[in-house]
Amino acid sequence: MKTCxxxxxxxxxxxxxxxAQVGTQYVLVRHVPAEVCVQCGEVYLAADASRQIDEAIANATNAPEHLTVPVVTCP
Ligand SMILES: [Zn+2]
Incomplete structure (x- = not known):
């Protein structure tokens, strides 16, 4: 059993x-394989997660879903 x-x-x-940040844009990549610590929530990306993220980002302009997010700055 792996531990945090x-x-x-x-x-x-x-x-x-x-x-992920790509230049001045952000891309939300869903369903990335990872391991998560049940105690502190630290995330460990799976071995080929980086490759999958890169491929997803490369196809981001064809994404079936686009989000609009509010942007706020701390005072
Ligand atoms: Zn932990």
Whole structure:
């Protein structure tokens, strides 16, 4: 059983939503394979997650869904 590098908690396999910055744009990549610490929430991307993220970003202009997000700045 793999444990968390930071808190030694149990790490469980699953999927995450990953926000990537591409230039001045952001791309939300859903369902990225990763392992998540059940104790502190630290995320460990799976071995080929980076490749999958890169491929998803390369196809981002053809994404079936586009979000509009509010942008706020701390005072
Ligand atoms: Zn942890």
């Amino acid at each position: 590098y930071f808190c030694r908690g149990a790490v469980s396999p699953g999927h995450i939503d990953h926000m």
